[in-house]
Amino acid sequence: MQLERRKSFRFSTSVPVGLHFPSGPVKEGWGRIVNLSPEGLLLETRFPLKVAGVVYISLHLSNGIKFENLRTRVIRSSFEEGYYVAGIAFDEVVDQETLKNVITALAYEAGVSVG
């Protein structure tokens, strides 16, 4: 894990994430969150992610905490040897409380303490 000194903190993690695509031929997929910040997260997956596309993510953490179908939007996306690496942001419909809970839970999963 790695904690960076930025405007807002960002830490590396490796958490499996379920993906649901509201549009397109593929409806379900999976990937991995590779880092996280309050602004959004970096996701890697073999399932195509298009910039500006909406993706619902679901997290089942090892401590039993679950977050289902959090609406996110793809901000940027690149393709690296079979994997889409995409920066995605939580949509405005995700309230601040939920967002805080997600970040705290993921930070806990990664062994990072956030205040």
Added chain:
Amino acid sequence: MSKVLLVGLSKKDAPKMAAIFKTVDVASDAVPTMEQALEKIPGDRPTVVVAQLPNQMESLASLNHVLKTSASATPFVVLMPDGRADVALDAMRMGAYDCLTKPYSRFDVLAAAKRAALKNGRTLFAPKLTLPQKRTPTVVAGLLVGFLSLALLNRQLAGPPPDYISLGSANLGGIQWEGRTLWMADWYDSTVTQYEAKRGLIKKSRGLISQQIFKMQDGQPILVCNTPETLVTIGTDLKMRSHQRSVGLPTMQTVPTPGLSPAGIAWAAGYLWSIDNQTGLLYKHGPDLRVLESMRCIVSQPIGLTALGSSLWIFGGSPFQAACLEMAGEKASVWKGPFRLSPIFTEGVLPSGVAAGHGRFWFVSGGDPQMISRPINDVVKDLYKWQRPVAKEPLKGAKN
């Protein structure tokens, strides 16, 4: 050297997977069960493990545990028979780096294994992976292009012969195209020659090559015409003969020509037609070659007759001209023309034979070995300026 351990793969999938890794010079080892893998890993640590999704999901936890304790830098990738996200997520929560679903493409397998190793600080292989190009459209396009090229090539090879061809004899009578075959009557040698237009990429190379020369035993042919059943000739003895299409062109039937100066014969609209230069009459013949009816030709002193589809084309007159008799049925026929044509041969030399073929009218004369052609379109372009009703002549000397 990097090595991949294949765990629990079927007898069909294991060699396929090994072959995939071999393409990037990565060796592989296969064990049929998870238990065997758990025993093998501590003593022979692979770079990456590729495991078939086990029946018991807990086996993956055991695999993860063994890898964490004895090969901490070795990730594992799971192969799943279907694409269920919940199963894939369970496997990933038990430590799998990623899950692949059938069909296991080379690109996906190598991409997942390479990335899994890389994320654990190891290099499975160096070459950069590139997405395979979608071959189906390329193959279809290739086949289409190939087919079109062949069709074009064949069309080009089977193109028309040169516009001017020397037939090597200055005693030519009638000519007749039949596809790429040209029939030619030579009254002086008493022969009918069967030529074939050669195939070639350029027009110049598509000259005529003689296939057979038939010596006519009972006459000197001046006119020749092919019908569906027979070959018909008219000789200098003013006899019309039908010949069997076999060796030697044996004569089957002989009748006198209806006129004293036959100038052309042609097959059109299911009948044999002949024309006489002296009388200017066009004759329609029955299957036994006898005249069924006659009509006055609108070209005076006709010197050639040929068929184009169901139309008859008559050439002759002075100045040189052409006319067309279009037949729309048994009773209906319309004359079109005549209209003037520029001289084919040098001044004063009139054609002795006319034939239509390969989009052109072809002319030969009795005093020139050259067979000269004109595009039919050039002749036809003035056709519709003229239309006249048919004037049928009372039968003169016709034998029923």
